[in-house]
Amino acid sequence: MGINGFERPRDGYPTPPFSTDLLVDFHSGLLDPDVAEHVRVGVADDPDAQRILAALDATTEDLASLRGEEIPIPPDVRARMLRVIGESGTD
Known part of the structure; x- marks a missing residue:
């Protein structure tokens, strides 16, 4: 049986080098x-895992910094959205 979809070695725990998917689950708090x-x-003891976790931390911080920031929709995207909404009708 796997741990969050990952293969279990004989002792029941994943072994280094840890997969990126496992590290993402670890970072997200999804592991037992x-x-x-x-x-x-x-x-x-795994510099590669540390780099991946640091990148995940940086991404989380970048996304958190956007909270509450109003980002305008580019005019061409807005026009396409309005066209699609207009074409979809109101059934």
């Missing part, structure tokens, strides 16, 4: 607590 702790310990 015991598996997350195992990954947390393994990441300490």
Whole structure:
């Protein structure tokens, strides 16, 4: 049986190098607590995993900085959206 869709080695935990998908689940808090702790310990000795987690942290910060910021819709996109809405009718 897998851990969040990942293969389990004999001891029941994923082994380094951890896949990007597993690290994304770890970063998102989706792993079982015991598996997350195992990954947390393994990441300490894995520079590649640390780089992936740092990139995920940076992405999360970038997205959080956009909250509440009003970003205008480009005029050509707005025109296409309005055209599609107008063509769809109101059934």
